[in-house]
Structures are given as structure tokens and as C-alpha cells.
Amino acid sequence: MATRLEKTDVVTVGVGWTGGIIAAELTKAGYNVVGLERGEDRSTKDFQMIHDEYRYDIHHDLMQDVSKETITFRNNRDERALPMRRLGSFLPGSGVGGAGVHWNGQTWRFLPYDLQIKSMTDEKYGSGKLGDEYTYQDWGISYEELEPYFYQFELVAGISGEDNPKGAPRSNEYPTPPMKSTPILDKFKNATSNMGLNPIQMPSANLSENYENPDGQTIAQCQYCGFCERFGCEYGAKSSPNVTVIPTAQQTGKFDMKTHSEVVEVIQEGGKATGVRFVDTVSGEEFIQPADVVVLTSYVLNNTRLLLQSNIGQPYNPENGQGVVGKNYCYQILPGAAGFFEDQKFNTYMGAGSLGATVDDYNGDNFDHSDLDFIHGGSISITQTGRRPIGSNLTPSGTPSWGPEFKKQSLNYHNRTLSVVAQGASIPHRENFMDLDPTYKDFYGNSLLRLTYDFTEQDRKLHQHITEVCGEIMKEMGADIIEKNQMDDHYDIVPYQTTHNTGGVIMGADAETSAVNNYLQMWDSESLFVVGASAFVHNGGYNPTGTVGALAYRAAEGIQQYLEQGGGQLVKSKSKSKLT
Amino acid sequence: MADEEKHKTDESRRQFLKNSGYFAGGLVGGGILGSVIGWQVDEDTQNQTQGEQTDQGNQGGPNFNRALKFFKNQEEFQRLSAATERIFPEDDNGPGAIKLGVPYFIDHELAGEYGNNDRLYMNGPFHEGTPYQGFQSRLKRKQIFKEGLRVMEQEAQNSHDDSFVNLDQEQQDEILTKFQNDEVKLRGVKASDFFGMLRESTLAGAFADPLYGGNTNMEGWRMKEFPGSQMSYMDEIGSEEFVEMEPRALYDHLH
Numbered sequence: 001m002a003t004r005l006e007k008t009d010v011v012t013v014g015v016g017w018t019g020g021i022i023a024a025e026l027t028k029a030g031y032n033v034v035g036l037e038r039g040e041d042r043s044t045k046d047f048q049m050i051h052d053e054y055r056y057d058i059h060h061d062l063m064q065d066v067s068k069e070t071i072t073f074r075n076n077r078d079e080r081a082l083p084m085r086r087l088g089s090f091l092p093g094s095g096v097g098g099a100g101v102h103w104n105g106q107t108w109r110f111l112p113y114d115l116q117i118k119s120m121t122d123e124k125y126g127s128g129k130l131g132d133e134y135t136y137q138d139w140g141i142s143y144e145e146l147e148p149y150f151y152q153f154e155l156v157a158g159i160s161g162e163d164n165p166k167g168a169p170r171s172n173e174y175p176t177p178p179m180k181s182t183p184i185l186d187k188f189k190n191a192t193s194n195m196g197l198n199p200i201q202m203p204s205a206n207l208s209e210n211y212e213n214p215d216g217q218t219i220a221q222c223q224y225c226g227f228c229e230r231f232g233c234e235y236g237a238k239s240s241p242n243v244t245v246i247p248t249a250q251q252t253g254k255f256d257m258k259t260h261s262e263v264v265e266v267i268q269e270g271g272k273a274t275g276v277r278f279v280d281t282v283s284g285e286e287f288i289q290p291a292d293v294v295v296l297t298s299y300v301l302n303n304t305r306l307l308l309q310s311n312i313g314q315p316y317n318p319e320n321g322q323g324v325v326g327k328n329y330c331y332q333i334l335p336g337a338a339g340f341f342e343d344q345k346f347n348t349y350m351g352a353g354s355l356g357a358t359v360d361d362y363n364g365d366n367f368d369h370s371d372l373d374f375i376h377g378g379s380i381s382i383t384q385t386g387r388r389p390i391g392s393n394l395t396p397s398g399t400p401s402w403g404p405e406f407k408k409q410s411l412n413y414h415n416r417t418l419s420v421v422a423q424g425a426s427i428p429h430r431e432n433f434m435d436l437d438p439t440y441k442d443f444y445g446n447s448l449l450r451l452t453y454d455f456t457e458q459d460r461k462l463h464q465h466i467t468e469v470c471g472e473i474m475k476e477m478g479a480d481i482i483e484k485n486q487m488d489d490h491y492d493i494v495p496y497q498t499t500h501n502t503g504g505v506i507m508g509a510d511a512e513t514s515a516v517n518n519y520l521q522m523w524d525s526e527s528l529f530v531v532g533a534s535a536f537v538h539n540g541g542y543n544p545t546g547t548v549g550a551l552a553y554r555a556a557e558g559i560q561q562y563l564e565q566g567g568g569q570l571v572k573s574k575s576k577s578k579l580t
Numbered sequence: 581m582a583d584e585e586k587h588k589t590d591e592s593r594r595q596f597l598k599n600s601g602y603f604a605g606g607l608v609g610g611g612i613l614g615s616v617i618g619w620q621v622d623e624d625t626q627n628q629t630q631g632e633q634t635d636q637g638n639q640g641g642p643n644f645n646r647a648l649k650f651f652k653n654q655e656e657f658q659r660l661s662a663a664t665e666r667i668f669p670e671d672d673n674g675p676g677a678i679k680l681g682v683p684y685f686i687d688h689e690l691a692g693e694y695g696n697n698d699r700l701y702m703n704g705p706f707h708e709g710t711p712y713q714g715f716q717s718r719l720k721r722k723q724i725f726k727e728g729l730r731v732m733e734q735e736a737q738n739s740h741d742d743s744f745v746n747l748d749q750e751q752q753d754e755i756l757t758k759f760q761n762d763e764v765k766l767r768g769v770k771a772s773d774f775f776g777m778l779r780e781s782t783l784a785g786a787f788a789d790p791l792y793g794g795n796t797n798m799e800g801w802r803m804k805e806f807p808g809s810q811m812s813y814m815d816e817i818g819s820e821e822f823v824e825m826e827p828r829a830l831y832d833h834l835h
Contacts, residue, residue, distance in 0.1 A: 048833060049830060049833065051789075051808075051809035051830060051833075052788075052789055052791075052809075052830060053787070053788065053789070054784055054788035054789060054792060058780075058784055058788075059693070059694070059699070060699065065699050066699065066700065066701045067697075067698060067699050067700055067701055067702065070701040073713055073714075074713070075710065075712055079710065080707065080709075082707060082709040082713045082714075082716055083701045083703070083716075084701070084714060085700050085701045085702070085714065085715050085716065086699075086700050086701075086714060086715050087699075088714060180817055180818060181818075182817055182818060183818075183819070183820050223811065223812035223813065223814050224812065224813040224814055224817040225810060225811060225812055225813060226810075226813065227809075345822035346822065347813075347816065347817070347819060347822060347823055349805075349806050349807060350813035350816060350817050350823075351813075351817075387806075388806075389787035389800065389801060389804045389806045390783055390784050390786075390787040390788060393783065401760075401779065402666070402667040402668070402756075402760075402779055402782075403666060403667065403669065403753065404669050404671060407668055407669060407671060407673065407676075408671065408673065411673050411803050411804055414804045414805065414806070415804075415805055415822065439705065440703060441703065488712075490710075490712045491712065492711070492712045492714075493712060493713060493714050494712070494714040494715075
């Protein structure tokens with residue numbers, strides 16, 4: 001029998017960026033918060049052996065252990081979904097700080113176009129721009145409404161950046177100046193300037209200088225050591241929950257963080273979430289943590305799974321498009337081009353996770369789509385994140401993947417190759433969704449989440465168009481051999497692509513077509529907030545964390561309002577939910 | 581051992597060393613393993629300097645890491661060694677897999693978390709999926725290597741009536757290519773899955789921090805001009821020139 005613990009005001013499921021933000025804001029407001037984290041505790045002092053590609057990158061030390069919990073995957077509904085037995089395509093985090101420990105720190109604001117994508121597309125290009133099978137819709141909030149929350153996140157994380165003429169408009173400067181530029185970045189900036197584009201230094205959570213945030217937490221200056229992407233920072237120079245919002249919450253004395261605590265159910269009574277059931281993964285004991293507000297702050301995949309597992313909200317049905325939980329799963333489309341330089345060598349081993357330069361001229365609706373049969377685009381960047389020797393063996397195509405020629409070419413080009421890559425927007429499709437797998441179970445006997453996903457025609461057209469631009473940039477940069485990214489016939493779960501999974505518990509103005517309102521409060525359970533990229537209605541042309549942070553601050557404000565007013569829906573739905 | 585058999589074994593060793601680029605005159609005593617894999621060659625041979633790094637510890641004594649904790653018979657280990665050397669051969673740029681200690685690296689990895697699939701989801705049922713669904717074998721990696729090496733020898737015997745380690749480089753490559761292209765059949769796993777693991781672990785052994793037993797003396801990193809674990813590039817990040825520096829390993833963090 002599960003042991004019932006003392007009731008708390010707020011319980012979060014997961015303690016990463018979103019759980020940490022909720023915990024910091026609510027404890028500062030005087031509420032008691034319990035944070036349940038399935039993984040172990042860790043802080044800067046645990047990253048002293050971090051310069052180890054084999055342990056941290058190849059063997060995913062900081063990431064989810066899929067031996068206990070994974071997903072199943074298929075490209076379409078006619079296939080049998082099989083388990084993702086090994087991490088590959090994306091790398092969800094685990095442990096205190098979550099993926100916020102091993103992220104790169106590329107911190108963007110989604111564009112005004114993203115938040116009102118349907119109405120703005122319809123207005124400019126007519127309602128039939130994409131077919132009905134593409135389930136893109138407005139987010140239920142405008143950029144103007146969300147802007148203060150973006151800034152709140154940037155202040156807490158101390159983001160280093162500069163003005164972006166093609167980016168989302170800003171009312172304030174970045175908290176810290178941009179990072180250092182480098183010859184690699186300058187090459188991209190010069191080339192794109194020559195082409196009439198608008199390059200900027202990428203906004204970064206690897207800070208350009210020492211910084212104290214409004215909560216009094218300090219973040220150190222980045223050392224460009226090259227072990228950032230997939231690693232924790234041994235200097236505390238990468239903004240992470242562990243050096244910002246978690247200590248802020250802890251210093252209030254009102255945050256009770258329990259590690260090795262795996263939540264297996266959200267308890268729903270009388271149409272409201274009243275707590276969670278969790279397992280102590282060390283002792284095996286079960287507990288119930290009652291709370292006035294339950295906040296799901298795990299990754300996209302587990303936010304969705306916990307709702308399905310707990311029978312909360314109407315599961316999405318691709319047959320008729322009804323239901324909302326599991327709907328609008330999106331990923332990131334990755335157009336790009338690699339350039340091989342015969343006579344130039346670059347210091348690719350140096351770098352930082354968000355040391356980069358970007359143009360937004362082909363993002364959102366910054367270019368005219370009248371004669372194009374796709375919408376949106378992506379930010380196009382060059383990054384210098386610290387090239388690693390095991391994982392990076394770049395050769396021109398046609399080179400064998402092993403043997404004498406492979407060795408010769410991969411050594412030769414290791415420091416003679418640069419890549420220009422776009423974060424392409426991913427537009428939802430009726431057939432791309434998540435539900436529960438009928439066969440495979442996790443360590444606790446619960447059904448795995450089943451992902452059904454493939455690339456769409458929209459994705460291919462966007463990829464092709466933006467890849468051409470990337471190729472042009474690489475040509476202007478002077479590469480001797482240019483190889484443009486090819487899109488595979490189908491989405492492949494094996495090679496790493498990006499950990500930018502989104503959707504499943506999407507936000508909106510209407511309970512018929514969305515799962516949460518613009519405070520990320522469930523339409524079908526007023527005491528339950530589901531925070532994260534799970535709320536994204538589509539994935540924009542940027543890395544998602546800046547927007548995740550903004551939504552988390554918005555949700556924190558909503559939770560406080562909810563507690564102060566003693567319950568109730570914070571937003572009125574355009575139409576009534578079927579279940580309420 | 582009958583004389584004839586002994587002669588054959590010597591020939592095998594000789595051929596293997598030749599293929600591997602370590603044939604350099606007579607072999608001194610010691611175990612077969614030491615003489616073949618550890619290339620304990622004569623004092624005056626050109627390979628001695630490289631050999632010291634692997635076979636000797638910091639105090640000039642033997643490197644006790646150079647023993648096996650997964651493989652049980654030396655023929656299997658030699659076959660693995662020969663295969664890794666074909667994937668990452670010695671050339672003008674520098675040492676190949678064997679000199680880098682890759683076979684020992686793989687042996688040690690197979691004995692631990694990697695070989696036991698500790699971080700892979702291993703619940704059934706098992707079905708062969710589409711190419712887009714990834715690894716679906718019921719076997720642990722340690723079993724996959726055993727099975728792969730067994731079939732590798734079988735292929736060599738069937739095609740060339742000789743052991744894999746005795747074949748010339750082209751013949752060895754031909755067999756490895758069959759694995760890569762799923763033109764041979766393994767029990768419980770696709771040949772290409774085994775080949776993929778062989779390739780990935782060879783490259784990992786060549787370029788992982790030397791603490792894992794490969795990347796001998798950081799020679800793998802030197803070939804890639806990768807300086808390993810440096811604490812800061814604050815002063816170099818803006819350099820227009822390529823900056824060459826002596827690599828450092830995690831060892832430096834503790835000593």
C-alpha cells in the first residue's frame with residue numbers, strides 16, 4: 001500500500017527548467033512546493049570529470065536510461081511499433097536539472113508568426129495554403145502577451161545576445177552582451193552579409209561575462225572549453241536550472257526536492273487532480289503526495305504519457321481527429337549543407353554550446369511564400385560547439401565508412417569542415433501523434449508511449465528550399481566541396497537529429513482542439529498544469545527552450561492566481577470541453 | 581603441440597603481423613598474446629617506441645591493463661584485433677587500431693556495461709523492424725560479438741579455406757564488407773548490426789580518453805589534432821590560425 005504524505009500546495013513532476021521555474025516562483029510567493037525527480041541530484045561539483053566524450057556523449061550518462069523506460073516507434077499506423085531500444089534520434093535528460101544540464105543553451109523567442117500561425121497564414125495566403133491534414137492552429141496567446149515572460153526567462157538565465165532585425169521584437173536589451181565572435185562565425189557573417197542577409201551572434205546561455213540574476217544567483221563566464229553540448233558545465237558558466245531556479249527555490253526553505261522519485265500516476269478525483277502516486281526507485285516503496293495543484297514538468301514524452309496513463313483528458317484519435325492528448329507531435333526539420341575546405345583549418349575543437357551566428361531571413365514568414373507550396377522556414381546558423389573525435393568523422397560522400405581511405409579522409413577533414421544548419425519548423429500533421437503502446441511496458445509495468453511519426457510533404461518542401469539557401473551560404477563562404485543535406489525516405493529513430501520534440505498536450509483558446517489554456521492549465525482538470533514544449537502547437541524555426549521558459553513563467557503566474565482565487569478555470573474556452 | 585601444427589600457428593602469426601603492419605623480425609618469448617598483440621618485438625625494431633606505450637606502465641613496468649576480461653581464447657581476440665585493424669589501419673598518419681589498444685578497449689567494454697546492454701531496453705517480444713526502427717536484437721552486445729566473430733571465421737574457412745587472421749587484407753575486407761551489407765547470416769542479430777558495433781567500438785577505442793585503455797598515449801587525438809581535455813580556450817578562441825597544442829587527458833584532473 002502506498003504511504004500517504006502530508007499535503008502540499010504544489011507538486012511538480014520532474015525538476016528541470018520547467019519544474020525549477022515553477023518551484024522558484026511559487027516558493028518565492030510563499031507556497032510550499034514538492035519537486036519529484038526520477039533521477040539523481042547533481043550540481044556543478046558533479047561535473048569535474050565531464051570532459052569525457054565516451055561517458056557523456058557516446059554512453060549518454062546524463063540522459064534517460066532507456067533500459068527502464070523508453071518509447072515505441074513506427075512511421076505510420078500500418079506498422080507495428082517497436083521499442084526504441086537504444087537512445088538515438090533524441091536525448092531526453094534525467095536527473096535534477098533535466099535536459100537543462102546538457103542543453104547547448106541556444107535561447108530564442110518564437111516569432112509572433114508562430115503564435116498566430118493559422119490566422120496570419122490564412123490572412124496572407126488564404127485558408128487553403130496547406131491541406132486539412134495539417135493541424136496547425138493558433139496558440140491562444142499573442143507575442144505581445146508572451147513577451148514579458150520571455151524576458152523574465154532571459155533575465156534569470158542571463159542570456160548573452162544582440163539585436164536581431166529579423167527576430168521577434170524586443171522591449172529590452174539582452175541581460176549580457178554577445179559572446180566572442182570567432183573566425184568560423186565571421187566567415188558565416190561575412191558571407192551572409194554579402195548575400196544581403198542579416199547575421200547576428202546567436203543568443204546564448206553560455207554567458208559572455210559573470211552575471212548575477214534577479215534572484216541573486218551567479219552564473220560564471222564561459223571558457224569556450226568545447227565540452228558543452230551533451231555535458232554539464234564544470235564552471236557553472238552555462239545557465240541551467242541547477243545554478244539558477246533550483247537554488248532560488250531551495251533558499252526559500254519552502255522547496256522539498258525528492259530525488260529517485262518516479263511518478264507513475266496523477267490522481268484525479270471529482271474532475272480535479274488531487275496529487276500523484278510515485279515510487280521511490282531506491283527502496284521500491286510507493287507514496288501518494290497530495291497537493292492543491294499538480295504540475296507536470298517532465299519532458300514532452302512523459303507529460304503526454306502520464307496523462308494517458310492516468311486517464312486524464314481525451315486521447316487523440318487520428319481516425320476522426322477528435323481528442324487532444326497526444327495530438328500535434330512535432331519535431332524539427334534540419335536542412336543544411338556541409339562544406340569541405342582544402343586549404344583552411346579551423347579551431348573546431350574549441351567552442352561552446354551556443355557559440356554561433358544566425359540569419360533569420362528565411363524563418364517564419366520573413367520571406368514571401370506566395371509562390372511556394374509550404375509555410376514557415378527556419379533559422380539558419382553556423383555553430384562552433386566543440387567538435388569531438390569519436391562522434392565526428394566527416395568525409396565527403398563517396399568515401400567508404402571504414403578502412404584506409406576512411407581513415408585518411410576523416411583525419412584530413414576533421415578540422416577542415418564546416419556546416420551550416422537550419423532549425424526548420426515542423427508543422428503538425430493528422431497522422432503524427434502519440435498514444436499508449438498496446439504491448440510494451442516500462443520497469444513499473446506501465447505501457448510505453450507509442451510514437452507514430454513520419455516526415456510530411458510540407459517538411460520535404462521546406463527542407464529542400466532552406467537547404468538550397470544553406471548551400472548558397474556555404475558557396476559564398478568559399479568551401480571547395482559542398483554537400484547539401486538529404487532528407488531520408490522516412491524519419492529514422494536511429495541517428496541523432498535533435499532533442500526538440502514538441503506537442504502532445506497543446507495549448508489553445510478552445511477546449512475542443514487543445515488540451516491546456518494559455519496558462520497551461522488543463523481544460524479538463526483545473527488543478528493540473530502541464531508545462532513544457534508539450535504545449536507547443538507546432539515547432540517553430542528555433543531551438544525551443546527560450547519559448548519553454550517563457551511558457552513556464554506564464555504558467556507559474558497562472559498557478560499563483562489559481563491558488564489565490566481558490567480554484568476555477570483561468571481562461572474561458574471558446575467552446576465547452578466535451579468532458580466538462 | 582605437433583610440429584606441423586606449431587609451424588602452422590607460427591605462419592598464422594606471421595601472416596597476421598604482416599597484415600597488421602607489425603611484422604618486424606623475430607618474435608621474442610612470452611605468451612602468444614603478448615607476442616602477437618602486444619608486439620613485443622626486438623629491441624632494435626622500429627615499432628618499439630610505440631609498443632612501450634601500451635605494454636609498459638608509467639613506472640616502466642608492465643601495463644597490467646593489457647590482459648583480457650571478456651574473451652577467453654586468444655584466437656577470438658586475434659580475430660577481433662585483425663578486424664579492428666582493417667577498420668582503422670595503420671598508415672602514414674599514424675597508428676592503427678591495434679597500436680592504439682583498441683582490441684583491449686573492446687574486450688574491457690564487452691565485459692562491462694556496454695557488453696551487457698545495461699542501458700538498452702531489452703524487454704520482449706522481439707521482432708525484426710523496418711530499417712527506421714533501429715536495433716531490435718534479443719542478444720547482448722557481448723553475445724553479438726561472439727556470434728559475429730564465429731561467423732567471421734566460418735566465412736573465412738568457407739571462402740578461402742583458412743583462418744580470418746591468415747587472409748590477406750583484400751580477403752579480410754571482402755568478408756567485413758559482407759557483414760556490412762548483410763550478406764552473411766548471424767543468429768539473433770543482423771550482420772550489419774554487428775558490423776556497426778564493431779565499427780563504433782573501434783572508433784571509440786581510437787578516440788576515447790586513454791583512461792578506457794585505448795587511444796594509447798593520446799595518439800588517436802594527435803592524429804585528429806584534437807587536444808583532449810583542456811580547461812579553457814578563452815585566449816585562443818579568436819585565433820585566425822589553427823592552434824596546435826599538446827593534448828591532455830582526464831588523468832591531469834586528478835594528478
